[in-house]
Amino acid sequence: MSSGTVYGVGLGPGDPDLMSVRADRLLRNARHVAYFRKHGRSGQARQIVNGMMPEGAVEFPMEYPVTTEIPLDDPRYNQMLSTFYEDCAQHLKTLAETGQDVVVLCEGDPFFYGSFMHLYNRLRDVVNVDVVPAITGMSGAWTATGDPITWGDDVLTVLAGTLPEEDLAKRMAQTDALVVMKIGRNFNKVKRALQSSGLYDRAWIVEYAQMPNQRVCKLTENCDGITPYFSIIIVHGQGRRP
Known part of the structure; x- marks a missing residue:
C-alpha cells in the first residue's frame, strides 16, 4: 500500500x-x-x-x-x-x-x-x-487596527511575551514596528516593558483577530474585558512615506 x-x-x-x-x-x-x-x-x-x-x-x-x-x-x-x-x-x-x-x-x-x-x-x-x-495571526491583528504595520524602511520585530522583561524592553527600544505574541500571564510584564521602551502610548491589543468576537483597543484606553490569552499586541511603524 x-x-x-x-x-x-x-x-x-x-x-x-x-x-x-x-x-x-x-x-x-x-x-x-x-x-x-x-x-x-x-x-x-x-x-x-x-x-x-x-x-x-x-x-x-x-x-x-x-x-x-x-x-x-x-x-x-x-x-x-x-x-x-x-x-x-x-x-x-x-x-x-x-x-x-x-x-x-x-x-x-x-x-x-x-x-x-x-x-x-x-x-x-x-x-x-x-x-x-x-x-498569520499577527497579519490579521494589524489589519484589524486599520493602519499599516510598516512604512518605508521600518524594521519590524516580533517578540514572545515569555522573554525576560529586560530583554523585551531592550528589543522593543531598538525597533520601529512591533508585534508581541504569547502574552497570556505575561501581560503585565509586557506592559511594563512597553512603558520602559517608550512604546506604550502607541500600542494596541487585538483579541480574537478576524473572528466574530474580535476586539481592538489602544492600551492607553479602557480595555476592560479583553483577555491576553487570545490577543496580540501591535505597535505601528512611523517610517518614511512619499
Whole structure:
C-alpha cells in the first residue's frame, strides 16, 4: 500500500473566509483530521472549521498535558510536552504508513509559533509531510487596527511575551514596528516593558483577530474585558512615506 501524507494545514487568523483555496479543499476531502486543544475544550482550530469537515471524518484531538500549570523553566514542562509530541507523531506516522492522509489543523501559519512544528520535526524524515502556508495571526491583528504595520524602511520585530522583561524592553527600544505574541500571564510584564521602551502610548491589543468576537483597543484606553490569552499586541511603524 502506498504511504499517505500528513498535511500541516494553516487555517489563517480565524475567519474561515481567509483560508487558502488549497486548505479548504484538503479539509473538505479529509478522512482523518487532527488538531490541538486544551483538556476539556473543543480547541480554537476545531472551532474555526465548524461545518466544513466532511461527514464521517475521523477526528484525532491532541490534548496538551500541560499549558500554564507548570512554569516554562521547570524541567517537567519540556519532558511532558516532548512525550506528548512523540505520542502524537507516532499516531500520525502509523496512519500515514497504512496509506492514510491526515489533515492537521494549524491556527495561523504552521511554521510560525505553532505546535505543528514539533510534529513536523519528528515526521519529516519518516513519512510524507506537506505544509500548507497561511495568513498569520499577527497579519490579521494589524489589519484589524486599520493602519499599516510598516512604512518605508521600518524594521519590524516580533517578540514572545515569555522573554525576560529586560530583554523585551531592550528589543522593543531598538525597533520601529512591533508585534508581541504569547502574552497570556505575561501581560503585565509586557506592559511594563512597553512603558520602559517608550512604546506604550502607541500600542494596541487585538483579541480574537478576524473572528466574530474580535476586539481592538489602544492600551492607553479602557480595555476592560479583553483577555491576553487570545490577543496580540501591535505597535505601528512611523517610517518614511512619499
